[in-house]
Amino acid sequence: MLPTDLLMFRVKAGIVEPRRLKPTPGNLTLITTLIDTFTAHVGEKRAPLNDALKALEAGRSDYRVVRGLAHILAGDHAEFETGGTLEPSLIRAKVFELAQAHPPSRARRADVLAQAAAALGGGPLTPEELGEALYADLPDQQTLVQFDAPEPGTLIDRFNLAQAQGVLYRAYSLIITARRNEPARYKQLLKYTKLFGLMVTVEGDADYGFTLTMDGPTSLFGGTTRYGLAMAKFLPALLHVTKWDLTAALKPRRDLAWVDPEDDEWRFELTSDDGYVSHYKVPDEHDSALESGFADRFTKLSGPWTLEREVDLVPVPGGVIIPDFRLVHEGGRSVLLEIVGYWRPEYLRKKFDLLRKSGRTDVIVAVSERLNLERAGVDPSDFDERVIFFKGVLNPKGVLEVAEKLTGTGMA
Structure with missing residues (x-):
């Protein structure tokens, strides 16, 4: 990400708009020159490279663009090493x-x-x-030992995302409305909230969208921007979700002369249609061989049922359930399918506890017989006919039989 002094944005009526770089001929020429400069200094110390970059930005009104692009190239695409055999x-x-x-x-x-x-x-x-x-070991004495030149368009995408991330440094509240998505996308999203220590609550439904609220009162962090930094790191994961809207509440910057002293709060708004590109790895469509095998076997069946990967979040007090599949009947009725193949006792207890708290009766739970539910202290009997036990592979026909009972449809 970019340091604060390289962030470029404007504020209109309390709404923050980060600077976005366009692939104009001038910008593409600048990027090519920067890439050539890094390439020419491979094997040399960082000091000559820094001198060349300073010469490149001299006299330019967009010097912060030059510095920002160089910062990303140095951080994401270059490798520097300390020379010598002794510390x-x-x-x-x-x-x-x-x-x-x-x-x-x-x-x-x-x-x-x-x-x-x-x-x-x-x-x-x-x-x-x-x-x-x-x-x-000082930065300017380190040697540039490797440089992997990015495509100019990739660098522009990374620069624009870094500007948007920088706006979130000062965020203390983040509200995201997400629509139906593949489970892997949702799971990556929630994984990153945990990774970066974000406190999240989930509410809503499939018709109006699911609202993820992340609050970070500044008092918890001694008035620093650590929580905002976590939200900034979270943004690239959000970009893999296909349909969403984001609104962030920000602390205004008081160090800028042009900031209206009457501003108590700024807002930053983004949607999935704004064209930002993530540099985080795209999550796999299926989380396990169990899921991918089940999907492959289902496609070989014919009948009135369709298997969908895009599912709804199921908000639960104290957590959220992300079913693996949705089974949709041609008549419009549907059920959700959750495949439980992970064996750790804590995971099993939490999974069934969340399923109970959800109160949902349209979720089929497929459980591997290799799992020791009794040892984990899990009793699935209160799920009645919604539980399926399977050995090795999950048979789609058995799942459909349960789906028909739950929806009142008949085998076709």
């Missing part, structure tokens, strides 16, 4: 220890380096090399 911190400690006994001088410096080289083994570095290695 610079160890070299500094020995040199400073030896130097304390004598007043500094050019001649004395050479003696100290020679003594330090001998004390540190002598072989790995000569006194001259030791002098160069003293501060080899």
